[in-house]
Amino acid sequence: MIHNDKESLQPFLDQEHDAQDGSFELPELNTNNQIPAGGGRNSSPYDPADGEELSGGRHTIEKPRLISRRSCTRAILFMLGAQVFSASMNVSIRLLENTETHLHPLQILFVRMSITTIGITAWLWKQQKANNILGRPENRKLLLMRAIGGFLGVFGLYYSLRYLNLSEATVITFMMPLVAGLGGYLFLNSPLPRVQVVLSLLSLSGVVLIAAPDAILPWSLSSKPVPTPSGLTTDEATATLIKRLQALAVGLLGVCGSAAAFLSMSGLGKAEDPLTVVNYFAALCTVASLAGLFVLPGLGGFRAPGDWWEWVLLCFSGISGFLMQFLITLSLQAEKSLVAVNMVYTQIVFSLVLDGVVFHIIPHAMSLFGCALIVGSAVLLAWHKTRAQRKAGNIEDGP
Template sequence: MMAATRASYTALTPELTTTFPPSGHITFTPAPEPEQMTPWDSKNTLKNRFLTKWRSSTGRARDLVENNAGLLLVAASQFFFSLMNVAVKALNNLDEPVPTLELVFVRMSITYICSIIYMYLWKVPNPLTGPPGVRLLLASRGFFGFFGLFGIYYSLSYLSLSDATVLTFLAPLFTGVAGAIFLKENFSRKELIAGLCSFAGVVLIARPQIMFGSHPMPGLSEDEFEGIDGVGVVPAEKGTPAQRLVAVGIALLGVLGATGAYTSLRAIGRRAHAMHSLTSFSQWCVIVSTVGMIVKHQAVVIPKRADWIAMLIMIGAFGFIAQALLTMGLQRETAGRGTMAVYIQIIFALALERIFFHIVPSALSITGTVIIMSSALYIAVTKERANPKQPTQISLEYPGESALEEGLLEHHDESLPLEAPKQEKEEEERLEHGVLVLALDERSRR
């Protein structure tokens, strides 16, 4: 019975018409042949590649400029300072040189007038006194700025031009330290190293007599060397050793004055217009230079030729532009990093002296120029972004009731109505009830 009801087994074998691929082989379906590119398509492809690379390059260049706007403004100010020095040198090469205090008076008078006119034309508020919140800082900028100017001019009366220049360029290093101490700004180790390297480059260019001998610019006669002086004094040292020691001390006082001026500018930031700073600085310089000429009974040299008047106007105009760019640059940059660009003035001075006074730089000057440029470029390209784009981090940790309450108070929108106390109480009761239910359920499972 069991055998009769059992169904017979029939083996299923493939028909001969059924084909299988050989074992261990893969079949490929041929892809369609690509369409032939026309010359027009090839040109479009090259054009798109070029545009892509161009946009990428311009984007990187734009980011570099925006990231170093303050540094570039300070560097541009040094170019106009160098142009101003060319006019000063030309005036001092005249038969009747213009005294230093008179040059300061003319330059700062033009700066003061231009600053006031600009603020009245553009309706800048508080043109004479500045904004109420930064008037003390503006006064300190003018006060320290005067001592910076006074220190360098007094030291040039007894020190050589190269020695005074080296002392002046201590200001950027001191400014970086002052910004880190008083303004809590970042002054990294790489900025310190770059500043020291730039200072070494300045030493190679200026070649102070104490390090390189009595003739700091080989290849020039004494008359030619005296002709390139930019402030109306003989560059060789004079006076007694005690007087030169006092001159060094006052030069260091001038360095501290410049440090205070730069730090004050950075502390002011963008709370005041750049012209407010120029007005305060020029006011102090005009007043003090006037008092100095009266006390010294210094005769005023009146220009008698058109080129005199032109150069005096150039001194005032270039000085005004340079001070404006310097102020705007230091408002946008940290004190230590922004003043690093001050070293670039040496490079502009070498180039302009070659053009106008036919002075060929020596090998040491070229070496110092390369060091300064390399340090400035290193500082520019290695700057970290102020607000780098970072991925948003999500925390799942319970912050606690106090932190939650602080966050709600901080981000509360005043436009939304507050919940009624009754609704808050009901919400708390529902929350407590839910916690109680969960606790009972956990106990029942155990």
């Protein structure tokens, strides 16, 4: 989201999750530098006037506002690596969906998410966080809503990759922040600035340009015969247009699901470990995709890849998905400001390059213009929110 899944951790950044918090807590010490038997309330030698806040018998000491350049660089590299793995995963998915076996997106999703679930569960267990696997009981409804929305989001991306170029399917996921803002306005009574409405309309215009670029060109309004791309007949071109529109509709449904997941995570705040949230999402996707393979008509259950190359692609998609999530987590833990988060927009560059190198596809000029509208709207929205938060004093300036 952005591989679609890549937005799954940003609310924890905005909510100042413990792993990224700009402060740390120390138990109160007595004059002998020992913790008093009763917790030592009101016995600390520290003076709150020195810039420390007393809260519940514990001192919160703000770290100096010296953001390490090394940690910032490391966070950016982690995020860039995550985008490389995300784009590579999407390439492997598109290759699998267009092989002779024609693996269904649900099957690819099952393999990828099962690997992610096993990897994150093992990591939580190794870090002695086994209690975080299922989350806290009071948060499980929001965790389930986040997982369902995330499933719709990733399925929408996988399905759209069947009929859209890699760059086109990727850039549509960048509409998620705009849709999330609209959802917050409709369901949570959140404010909806006028600039966000304008940017949403610009994004929708970009989607229209991506959907049917040939239908918007001047020659389509003339009386001359309508040319067809790549030597296709008129009927074949019409069928291709219909499939593109179907893929676009499912992709937009996925964007709505991702927005619902984003709002659910905003409700969770910092109440759960980020990996717990991702693990919930991956586990539900594993179960739902496997059930869909056997329940939905025409799929016929799990279909084995046709040859060793398809097996390699299938395993690579799962490993890449896990590494993407893991690197995003490391990036957000390494650096607190929005510098690294904004690196998600580099995925469109990787997607365009891979479209040309792997699939030998150069997107239509109108599609590129539509991509530019969507990416530009997303970047402007991020800049507008960051500026508003800085004016309110809610975030620190980056280095």
